[in-house]
Amino acid sequence: MYVEKTELENFRNYKNLVLNFNSKVNLVLGKNGEGKTNLLEAIHFGFTGMPLRFATIKDLLRNENPEGDTRGLALYSRVNLEINRNESKDIISTRIVEQKRRVFLNDKPATIKSLSPFQSTIVFTPESLSAVKEGAAQRRRLLDEIWMTVSPLAGEILNDYQKALVSRNKVLKNGIKGGLSRGEQKHLLESLNHSFLPLATEVSWGRIQAATRALNAANEAYSTLLKGNAVDLRVDYSISAQSAIDWSKNQVYDCLVSRLKELQATEIQVGASLIGPHKHDVRFFVNGKDARVFCSQGQQRAVVLAFKVAQARLHRTCRGHEPILLLDDVFSELDSIRREQLLLLLCERRGQMVLTAIDDSVPAGQFGSDVSIYRVHKGQVT
Ligand SMILES: Nc1ncnc2c1ncn2[C@@H]1O[C@H](COP(=O)(O)OP(=O)(O)OP(=O)(O)O)[C@@H](O)[C@H]1O
Ligand SMILES: [Mg+2]
Structure with missing residues (x-):
């Protein structure tokens, strides 16, 4: 095409x-x-x-x-x-x-x-290539795009999560503004959490799987970019500062539930959702060292390029035709x-x-x- x-x-x-x-x-x-x-x-x-x-x-x-x-x-x-x-x-x-x-x-x-x-289409922009050092949103976006390439449902789940997050934030904000009583707010949050937590789990799990699936092809591409020099490129998905790349879906869910218990009082105070995949981060490691801290700008760009090239390969495998x-x-x-x-x-x-x-x-x-x-x-x- x-x-x-x-x-x-x-x-x-x-x-x-x-x-x-x-x-x-x-x-x-x-x-x-x-x-x-x-x-x-x-x-x-x-x-x-x-x-x-x-x-x-x-x-x-x-x-x-x-x-x-x-x-x-x-x-x-x-x-x-x-x-x-x-x-x-x-x-x-x-x-x-x-x-x-x-x-x-x-x-x-x-x-x-x-x-x-x-x-x-797979887009390579200067902003996306600075994902390693720029904000976590760019890094999450990188995994979301790979996930959307490998799973036909990913786009819809991400949309649903975004909507659930907006509704939850509205209820939390309304509490601060005095538009809801504490009881009403508690009741609404409980009912919203029923859909929010499974969606938050699906998104986090989708990203973990996308990162894992892309890793081999990303390593090959990174090594080609370095003209065949052997390197060990790794990726980690971090949930509340914990390494979650090897977690099962249940572990992800349990962690989100326990963080919710810990943070809900603070969420009510600040009027915003503090748990969920919109708060997670992605870390890259080159030969065991954190790319954000140890790699030069050019090396960091090469890390993202390697994942983008991996995304193009996964596109061909999963969809049966080359991406543009x-x-x-x-x-x-x-x-x-x-x-x-x-x-x-x-x-x-x-x-x-x-x-x-x-x-x-x-x-x-x-x-x-x-x-x-x-x-x-x-x-x-x-
Ligand atoms: N809505 C718009 N209407 C008219 N001109 C616009 C509009 N939006 C952006 N431009 C202008 O289009 C021009 C070209 O922008 P573009 O980002 O495509 O440049 P570029 O060739 O990619 O440059 P660079 O090499 O600096 O990246 C800019 O001068 C910008 O101000
Ligand atoms: Mg330009």
């Missing part, structure tokens, strides 16, 4: 764009601020209906006014993706109308959920050896890739004859 053609209208800094893609390697080059990431974001938005960065749907509407004045804001935006799946064609059209998202599949109204057979890789500026901060080795790992694959890079920082020749090069300048592509 690959994106054969994309059409953009009023998306970020693109007024109108029609672009044909190669089924293999598509290299998007340009200087800073020309529209490389915006183009990748358009593909991601087309498949998932979600912005790539911490942005709202409204931020995606083209704004002609450089100061961001809303008078320059487009009223309508559209990303069309023409998908080639085993030589049959489908068109996904993701639009923003009256600041709301609308999705169409082959001209018929559709939902994001109905696009799941097409959702095969979207790589945003991943070559900066890697030295020439890791850069070459990453290219080697990417070139082994048969699937489609769209990569961005600052002008000529990527040796395009390494991709052989399967590469199309696009140059972006001020929202125009040549």
Whole structure:
């Protein structure tokens, strides 16, 4: 499966764009601020209906006014993706109308959920590659994405957990504001905990399994990135500062229940849920040492790259076809050896890739004859 053609209208800094893609390697080059990431974001938005960065749907509407004045804001935006799946064609059209998202599949109204057979993108962004040193949310996201690749139910469970968390937080917050009596709050929390705890267990367990399943492939990829040097890459899932990577599902549940007992009084005081997978962390170890403390920035990026490459391999195994890789500026901060080795790992694959890079920082020749090069300048592509 690959994106054969994309059409953009009023998306970020693109007024109108029609672009044909190669089924293999598509290299998007340009200087800073020309529209490389915006183009990748358009593909991601087309498949998932979600912005790539911490942005709202409204931020995606083209704004002609450089100061961001809303008078320059487009009223309508559209990303069309023409998908080639085993030589049959489908068109996904993701639009923003009256600041709301609308999705169409082959001209018929559709939902994001109905696009799941097409959702095969794996995104490498500079933010995701800094997961080792950045916030725990990025590290959890890395495992969630691997989990969603290997389990068709993961996305729904994560959504359900998010909803359960929002309801629980609302009850806790209402208690502080005086909107609920202590008795009412206790009663509501007890009933919410019945669904919250099993969902919290499923999410934590899903992440533990995802980390364990990806580990072998991540070790192989990490060793290739280091040009065959032997390394021992490990991952740990941490629940309330305890190592949980080897826990059974029951152990996870029991730990969450006992933490809830310990912390519920504090939760009521602060008005927020203090237990659950939104509080867990992920740690990476290289040759037994904590990567966050001991690895350089480039080495930390290589750790995440290794897990992303592992995710791509698991995608092929679990779904029977190659994912589409979207790589945003991943070559900066890697030295020439890791850069070459990453290219080697990417070139082994048969699937489609769209990569961005600052002008000529990527040796395009390494991709052989399967590469199309696009140059972006001020929202125009040549
Ligand atoms: N909604 C919008 N309307 C118009 N322009 C926008 C909008 N959102 C972002 N831009 C502009 O689009 C331009 C290109 O952004 P983009 O992130 O794609 O750059 P880039 O080519 O990836 O640069 P870099 O190499 O620095 O990562 C930026 O100048 C940004 O201000
Ligand atoms: Mg960019």
